[in-house]
Amino acid sequence: MASGVLLLVTRPPSKGLGKAAREGFAVAAKLAAELDEELSCAVVGEHIDAAANEAAERGAVSLLLLSNSALSAPGDTLTAAVTEAVRTTDPRVVIVPRGPDALELAPRIAIRLGGSSVTGVTEVRANSGEIEVVAAVFGGAARAVYRFTANGPAVIGMAPVLLEPPERSASRDTRKFIIDIPVIEERVVIIEPALDVETSRIEDARVVVSGGRGLGESENFELIRTLALSLGGMPGASRAIVDDGWAIPSEQVGLTGAIVTPDVYVAAGISGASQHMAGCSNARVIVAINTDRDAPIFRYAHFGIVDDCLEVLPELIRLRPEVSTSE
Numbered sequence: 502m503a504s505g506v507l508l509l510v511t512r513p514p515s516k517g518l519g520k521a522a523r524e525g526f527a528v529a530a531k532l533a534a535e536l537d538e539e540l541s542c543a544v545v546g547e548h549i550d551a552a553a554n555e556a557a558e559r560g561a562v563s564l565l566l567l568s569n570s571a572l573s574a575p576g577d578t579l580t581a582a583v584t585e586a587v588r589t590t591d592p593r594v595v596i597v598p599r600g601p602d603a604l605e606l607a608p609r610i611a612i613r614l615g616g617s618s619v620t621g622v623t624e625v626r627a628n629s630g631e632i633e634v635v636a637a638v639f640g641g642a643a644r645a646v647y648r649f650t651a652n653g654p655a656v657i658g659m660a661p662v663l664l665e666p667p668e669r670s671a672s673r674d675t676r677k678f679i680i681d682i683p684v685i686e687e688r689v690v691i692i693e694p695a696l697d698v699e700t701s702r703i704e705d706a707r708v709v710v711s712g713g714r715g716l717g718e719s720e721n722f723e724l725i726r727t728l729a730l731s732l733g734g735m736p737g738a739s740r741a742i743v744d745d746g747w748a749i750p751s752e753q754v755g756l757t758g759a760i761v762t763p764d765v766y767v768a769a770g771i772s773g774a775s776q777h778m779a780g781c782s783n784a785r786v787i788v789a790i791n792t793d794r795d796a797p798i799f800r801y802a803h804f805g806i807v808d809d810c811l812e813v814l815p816e817l818i819r820l821r822p823e824v825s826t827s828e
């Protein structure tokens with residue numbers, strides 16, 4: 502009978518697991534402890550040594566290693582490889598850390614192995630031995646709780662979560678298995694990636710400063726970028742101003758943009774529509790700046806400033822004088 506929790510780490514950064522996989526590790530470790538079942542980790546990609554070491558040091562009891570240059574991009578070879586890793590392990594639950602692979606691979610693995618899948622998951626728990634997950638629905642306006650009842654594996658594609666993995670310890674015992682994979686001729690090939698995944702990602706930022714239509718005009722988005730930079734963070738935007746071309750699509754936060762979980766999220770001139778909040782409501786601290794004291798954003802904010810953001814943002818930048826707009 503299938504048992505255990507398998508964390509699937511695909512295409513990790515060359516230096517270690519990376520933030521998304523660490524969150525996934527935390528979820529998988531917590532669930533394995535609740536079920537009193539084994540935690541395994543499949544590490545799949547081209548340069549996997551550092552990630553595999555970290556997974557072992559954080560407490561994976563067994564490691565499946567699938568390394569090949571053909572596994573550095575999404576496609577048929579990667580899908581076949583991860584399916585094989587899951588088939589070999591025969592786990593009860595598969596956790597796929599947040600990111601494109603969570604959306605693309607989780608349902609595919611489930612279909613191929615006769616299991617079931619939920620993506621965009623923010624919470625995973627064992628309830629009387631059953632696996633339950635929570636995911637946002639209706640544009641983030643509500644949360645649904647799902648219970649897995651199918652016989653095959655429960656394949657869970659994660660959204661960002663605020664959980665820390667177990668501390669690293671070099672003295673843990675880990676079983677290692679190297680799995681050979683056949684390289685399949687790809688039916689679709691990537692000609693040019695639209696996004697350089699090695700550059701900083703808003704999803705990983707500790708501070709995000711976002712602007713919305715309340716900025717008034719495109720040029721004022723520079724205030725957002727400057728404050729974000731001066732706080733060591735990244736700029737974000739509402740969809741309204743991305744649609745208007747004031748900010749770029751990778752800066753959009755929300756249901757149809759990035760889901761961020763920074764320590765601090767500053768929302769300037771953003772109304773707080775449910776579709777925007779679906780992308781930032783899990784921030785540790787939300788600071789809202791809005792002229793309308795009844796704006797929905799204040800229902801979520803931990804700190805609120807009812808004022809003109811064009812007055813407040815320059816003042817916040819002035820309080821951080823070491824970085825100027827020209828940098």
Ligand SMILES: Cc1cc2nc3c(=O)[nH]c(=O)nc-3n(C[C@H](O)[C@H](O)[C@H](O)COP(=O)(O)OP(=O)(O)OC[C@H]3O[C@@H](n4cnc5c(N)ncnc54)[C@H](O)[C@@H]3O)c2cc1C
Pocket residue numbers: 640712713714715716738739740741742753754755756757758769770771772773774775776777780790791792793796808809810811
């Ligand atoms: C299917 C779907 C998906 C969507 N996905 C997303 C998504 O991913 N992300 C997203 O953001 N939106 C998304 N939206 C759009 C969303 O519903 C809102 O329309 C959008 O978030 C509004 O952007 P905004 O808050 O910048 O603008 P507005 O709603 O126009 O709000 C502007 C705010 O600025 C305030 N303001 C005005 N002047 C100032 C000033 N000088 N200083 C301070 N405050 C001021 C106003 O009081 C107001 O609250 C989606 C919508 C749909 C239907």
